[in-house]
Amino acid sequence: MADYDVVIIGAGVGGLTTGSILAKRGKKVLVLEQSGQVGGCCSTYDVNGYKYDIGASVVEMIPIIERAFTELGTTFEKEVDLIQCDPIYSVIFPDNTRMTIPMSVEGAADAIGKISAEDRVGFLEYARTFESFIQAHGLDFFHTPMNTMGDFLGAFKKIPALSKFNKYFFMTYNDVLNKFFKDPKVKQSLAYQAFYCGHSPEQAVGLFAIIPYMEHKGIYYPRGGMIKIPQALQRLGEKSGMQVMLNADVVKVTVDGHHQATGVILKDGQQISARVVVSNINARKLYLDLVGEEHLSPIVRSGIKSYQLSKSTPYICLGVDYDPPLDAHHTLVTRDVDDINTFWWEKYRKGALPTPQEQFGLICCPTKTDPSLAPSGHHIVALDFQGPSKLAGQSWDDVRQEFSESLVDYLSERIIPGLKDHVKDMTISSPLDFERRLHNPGGAFYCFQQDLTAQTVFRPASKSKSIKGLYLAGASTHPGGGVPTVMASGVIAANQISGSQLS
Numbered sequence: 001m002a003d004y005d006v007v008i009i010g011a012g013v014g015g016l017t018t019g020s021i022l023a024k025r026g027k028k029v030l031v032l033e034q035s036g037q038v039g040g041c042c043s044t045y046d047v048n049g050y051k052y053d054i055g056a057s058v059v060e061m062i063p064i065i066e067r068a069f070t071e072l073g074t075t076f077e078k079e080v081d082l083i084q085c086d087p088i089y090s091v092i093f094p095d096n097t098r099m100t101i102p103m104s105v106e107g108a109a110d111a112i113g114k115i116s117a118e119d120r121v122g123f124l125e126y127a128r129t130f131e132s133f134i135q136a137h138g139l140d141f142f143h144t145p146m147n148t149m150g151d152f153l154g155a156f157k158k159i160p161a162l163s164k165f166n167k168y169f170f171m172t173y174n175d176v177l178n179k180f181f182k183d184p185k186v187k188q189s190l191a192y193q194a195f196y197c198g199h200s201p202e203q204a205v206g207l208f209a210i211i212p213y214m215e216h217k218g219i220y221y222p223r224g225g226m227i228k229i230p231q232a233l234q235r236l237g238e239k240s241g242m243q244v245m246l247n248a249d250v251v252k253v254t255v256d257g258h259h260q261a262t263g264v265i266l267k268d269g270q271q272i273s274a275r276v277v278v279s280n281i282n283a284r285k286l287y288l289d290l291v292g293e294e295h296l297s298p299i300v301r302s303g304i305k306s307y308q309l310s311k312s313t314p315y316i317c318l319g320v321d322y323d324p325p326l327d328a329h330h331t332l333v334t335r336d337v338d339d340i341n342t343f344w345w346e347k348y349r350k351g352a353l354p355t356p357q358e359q360f361g362l363i364c365c366p367t368k369t370d371p372s373l374a375p376s377g378h379h380i381v382a383l384d385f386q387g388p389s390k391l392a393g394q395s396w397d398d399v400r401q402e403f404s405e406s407l408v409d410y411l412s413e414r415i416i417p418g419l420k421d422h423v424k425d426m427t428i429s430s431p432l433d434f435e436r437r438l439h440n441p442g443g444a445f446y447c448f449q450q451d452l453t454a455q456t457v458f459r460p461a462s463k464s465k466s467i468k469g470l471y472l473a474g475a476s477t478h479p480g481g482g483v484p485t486v487m488a489s490g491v492i493a494a495n496q497i498s499g500s501q502l503s
């Protein structure tokens with residue numbers, strides 16, 4: 001008799017979604033988290049009264065998240081106090097001019113129209129195209145398992161609209177920008193969002209060009225910080241008996257002679273048996289370190305090793321004692337699209353740090369949305385700018401301070417006047433810090449790259465093909481990284497587990 005029906009490695013939103021749903025369905029569930037709090041990349045921590053988010057800074061694609069809460073017999077809105085962010089973002093161009101994009105599509109078209117009348121028309125056509133995609137396929141794709149070629153082809157049969165739009169799978173994000181827009185500034189204002197799927201516009205699959213449009217469906221911030229989402233899942237799971245053990249570092253998945261997962265071993269030597277093991281961690285680490293290469297066939301071993309880690313980012317959180325001159329929750333600091341694409345090959349891939357002048361990225365000022373995150377009259381400015389995961393010839397530990405200070409100096413001079421003089425706290429998370437904090441190889445924020453070769457059926461399967469009773473939920477598996485999509489993977493895993501071993 002196993003200790004638990006289900007043991008889950010990691011209390012990210014993926015693991016907690018699977019755990020809470022299975023607990024609601026009457027299963028005995030234990031979630032093991034190596035750190036001292038839940039949420040992983042979607043979490044919040046306190047430094048001197050400033051509540052900084054670890055990674056994710058908003059949620060969109062709410063109907064996908066809603067599905068998980070429906071399974072839990074409630075609604076997202078009821079469980080999490082969501083604040084709508086409108087304007088959805090602001091853009092600061094290299095010539096220091098600004099554009100603010102409201103939630104309404106018409107309003108965004110008008111803002112774009114001030115730069116280019118032709119691109120105003122292009123934007124409306126772009127919006128119509130992606131709206132018709134959403135209407136036709138109803139986001140079902142995200143909750144459809146993609147474990148076999150049969151699943152993949154079945155999805156096209158079940159959702160015929162996918163075939164109509166399949167050209168966007170074979171275009172790049174860049175191609176989509178060039179299809180709808182002419183003005184370089186307008187293209188810049190829509191290019192950075194390619195990085196929300198972890199790639200430069202030149203590398204990202206064309207379908208991801210839906211992201212800027214999806215933001216017009218609403219972007220939201222949970223009052224109190226991003227941790228409120230995993231805390232809601234934890235609360236709902238615990239109501240049904242789910243247990244969450246913090247500071248519980250899993251070092252081994254135990255596998256018997258029949259290739260059946262039988263439980264886990266913690267760093268302190270404790271053994272826990274379970275009928276099913278769910279992994280919410282990077283799949284490469286899962287298979288190569290926790291399961292062990294000895295349990296994998298040569299083809300699986302080389303397959304799992306072939307996955308490229310996704311992009312990482314240095315993340316600098318500033319607590320400031322003034323109201324920074326920023327117009328929205330998110331501000332994009334852009335560069336020419338060609339420069340953004342070149343950065344990937346010339347800097348990121350070579351392990352070279354960009355100079356502040358070469359930088360582009362995202363500034364998040366969550367206190368514009370939720371002032372309760374900082375002491376009265378103070379704000380949080382989080383800088384999500386560019387820096388490779390691994391540096392050539394040096395360590396992030398040696399450069400993190402200087403890198404961050406020179407970026408703050410530059411932004412202070414050029415973009416956010418006064419910033420430097422008002423910093424009361426600077427908390428830096430380099431890709432290496434991120435790796436240490438979440439045991440996430442390379443600090444890769446979507447685990448693996450999300451190009452065409454690592455999507456859908458080409459991503460590690462949610463039901464392991466090598467180890468019986470082992471399932472994956474999280475960014476490593478379909479439909480990939482991002483809070484809503486990871487929650488969708490959690491629903492997929494829960495349904496597969498309910499439908500097989502534990503039915």
Ligand SMILES: Cc1cc2nc3c(=O)[nH]c(=O)nc-3n(C[C@H](O)[C@H](O)[C@H](O)COP(=O)(O)OP(=O)(O)OC[C@H]3O[C@@H](n4cnc5c(N)ncnc54)[C@H](O)[C@@H]3O)c2cc1C
Binds near residue numbers: 013483
């Ligand atoms: C900087 C950044 C910005 C982002 N911005 C957004 C955004 O604005 N909106 C959005 O939707 N998404 C965003 N994302 C992506 C999103 O946050 C992630 O895709 C998602 O939260 C990942 O969830 P997960 O459940 O897959 O895994 P994780 O969040 O990685 O959770 C895995 C958990 O497993 C634990 N763990 C690891 N190893 C072990 C072990 N051996 N034993 C026990 N526990 C272990 C970790 O500590 C962690 O808590 C962002 C990510 C980053 C990094």
